[in-house]
Amino acid sequence: MEAVQECIQDITRSIGEDNISVDKASRIVHRITHGPEAMLHEDLGDFTPAAVVRPRTTEDVVAIVNYANKYEIPLIPQGGRTCTYGAESVRDGIVVDTTSMNEILEFDEPAFRIKSQAGVRVVDYIDYLAQRGYMSLEFPTMNRTSTLGSRASISGYNKFENRWGGSRDHIKGLEVVLANGDVVQVGRGSSLPTKSVVGLDMMGMFIGSRGTLGIITKVTERFIPVPPSYIYGIRAFKTIEDGLRTYMELRSPVNAGIIWRSKAYHKWLLSQAVKASMDLKWPDDVVMLADYHILGEPEAVEAMKKHAEAICEKYNGFWRDDMPPTDFVGRMHETMEKYMGMAALQSERLVSGGMGNRIVPLDPQISNTHLIDFYKEFIEFLKRTEDGKTYPALSKDFHVLSPGAPVPAEEGWTKVWSLTLANWKHFNTKSIEEFKAWYRDYAELVWRHGGSLTGTHGYAPRDMEIEFIKREVGETGYALMKTIKNALDPKNIMNPNVKF
């Protein structure tokens, strides 16, 4: 009998046959994710696992890991599979579907800490807190199925990053099952002092590790009371410069205590948005929008609103009757993410009843110093993507949905959240080859402006990934990662196709 089958038998005996699926249908269903990597493989068998296991407890995970270790079988942890990179399965590996570990374990109200199993969905976590008068700082677009463990695993970006930071800032503790079956507590959970003086900050190593170092089984997060007052504002601009300068000043660290979010939008996206959702034509002279969300005590919110409006006015912000009603635009973040983040627009399905498109997100992270120059050059690059001359095969099945909606990353840095759409069904050897060349051109453009490819989604074509990591962190940086990986997972069973 093959090792993987023996491993599956042992796991089945340990966690029960109700918690494992080996039928082909279940295995196919768990092989891919929201990510674009699958488009670049003509045989999806590359991703088809040998089994899907559904642990309910940390003890179940320990048993699974121990057997995988014994038989040297790859383990691929999965949450909601809405991430764009790293949760695709591995041929003949075992998928660890964490979504049955879905209990909230501790709610420490005075300390603003909540401890949950890793498979708790963000949407349920948000509801749980809301029912108690609190607010989740974890707020990804894909919150309906993504899980708290996934948020840690991908180092998630959050809606109110400008004020509160990303998942790495909200997560205060993790329980992780290591490749040798040991269960380790890392971080500064509610039972430990905030300022750790005990050795190294090991939690940071697991955040963003995408299952390569262990399987996250419990997560402790912080939460906050619901702010009593909220104001949303938005203004239009006739130039990229005015729009982006407004966005950058709104999100200045001086304002970021009360302005929780600021974002800019380009007309390339807006014209498609209002057409598909409101059947309106976007005015051609309106090039950018910039918006802001102010939350806090009512007096502070009111005062900051005046300040935000003054910033918009300084850069010639306006609103006109030929633009969509502000109730639409006021809800644009939610609306756009729901309608467009999911690649609804410009897809062939809408135009001609075609096949729908797969979204390929790009998240160049650029310092504000380079933002305006980069943005203009990036738009030209994206125009070339569609012109049919530079990438003749790719351009037939690849379109630009958004040239980037700049949103705050760390202070002084911006994530240019861009979306392209690929007609996966028609991807062939030639378009895959051109896609990789196109991606390399894109990467070089980002690096030329001192940026990084790792804004949020962290996607890079798998066979280019190691080269790209080395470009960003250097040979020694990558060697250190390898050293840590080898020390924790010497048999390379933990999500082995990712990064190493």
Next chain:
Amino acid sequence: MAIDREHAIVTLEEYEPQLWTCVNCFCGFCIESCPVFIEGRNEVGAARGMSQLGLALLSGELELSDIVDDIAYACTGCRWCEWNCSLNKPLFIERTGTRRTKVSGATMAEIFRSMRAEQGKVPKEVRDALNNLANVGNPYGGSKQAKDKWVADLGVSMEKTDTILYVGATIPYEDRATKMAEAIVDVLRAFQIDIGMLGGKEMDSGAFAMMMGEEGLFADMTEQSEKMMKTQGVKQIICVSPHDYDAFLTYYPALDGLEIKHYTQLFAELIDSGKIKFSKEIKKKVTYHDPCYLGRKNNIYDEPRKILQSIPGVELVEMDKTKETAYCCGGGGTGLFYDLPKMNMNLARADQAKEKDVGCMAVACPICLQMLDDGIKSRDYKFEVNDIAQLVREAL
């Protein structure tokens, strides 16, 4: 939007754009509250999973034998996925979308069932129900004469049929559903609302056949029902079952111009116009279970609540999963006839009502009535399930 029966029937090949649309998107909105996913903890029976399986069938990677009962027969057609799907929201789809062009786990499951039916690989319970539908027009195998006699015993005219109460295929063959219809008749009679019935001439609207994946039978039944409506000179149809109400609106473009209502819409109108007046109190804490085909599928949430709130003494409380997010009773699809071991939606729904400490769970669907009554009894809970019409009659 109504489409004719030829267009309602869709093959896996024809549905491929919607499969790709879902697989390309992968947002998972469809599985958030999918009861099949929640009950079974396996995505194979939910829309995102089924779309991948559909494509694997088309590519030849899977064979139909891989689509086992737990996949093909789990979906109850609750429309959570269809309602929540981000790719059904743009105006283009909202305006023009049909069974053929909307992303829907229900449609995927029905296509799988249809493929199984073509190969004769249908579970016995489903096959029996389908045979009965084909032979006598209802899934129970009850005779047309029995239906004629029931209508005659009620004293309702089978001759004057410009406005009819369409009782559907469960009535009078299932006791609980029958009592629901009798309550509707009693209420209408109490206020001199003139209404006829078709008796044994009435057969299933095609809803059951469609849900069970027997598309040929669906086409036959809709054609026969359409002819019969015309022959009888029907001008207005009041439906007892949300499934029939939906079928008439969705698959009968030839009936455009007829007034088609669910009985709760009629009752709400009669309350608004002051025709229905209550004389008794029902001192009960009541929760209302939204039938999937009335709520998510047809956006009728207010009328049933308006009726309940107008009954003196009734304290209406909402379950946590309510209106658009209401949990399915489990009776749609093939759920009324074919139990799958892991699918216990009616028990889960009974638990959700129990959490609210109610004295009564109100429904507006003969299928929900049966499923939830079974669920409450299986749990040995002390509260009861009643159709809205039964509560209205009690308060007259």
